[in-house]
Amino acid sequence: MKGNGYSKKAGLVGCGVGAVMFVAFGMLQGSLIGGTAGVEAGGYLFSDGAVADLATRVLAAAGMLAGVAFAALVFLASGFTAGRLVGLGVDVIGAARKGEALPRAARN
Secondary structure (H helix, E strand, C coil), X not given: CCCCCXXXXXXXXXXXHHHHHHHHHHHHHHHHHHHHHHHHHHHHHCCCXXXXXXXXXXXXXXXXXXXXXXXXXXXXXXXXXXXXXXXHHHHHHHXXXXXXXXXXXXXX
16 A cells, blocks of 8 residues: 555644643643652652751652653653654555555555
8 A cells, every 4th residue: 555644644633732731731730740759769768857858859850850751751752652643543444445556564
């Protein structure tokens, strides 16, 4: 089959939609949850003191970065997967209408 490659194009569009969704919904929640986890971890690991205050802030910052990175990963991966599946469905329907062989990914 000499398909149009809608699967790849739709996957990239889905990745873009996932990036927009991440900026709109995931960035704030990822930083809040990660920061809270870092502060809680710092409170459990260190006692009172100047070093403990600095270490708690460093853990909070690292938690915020990790939370944002994980949220970005989830949104981008899910957007790409959803777009790729929609594009594969379009390729399969187009091939079935033309009476051609199915795309290689659909035969597996």
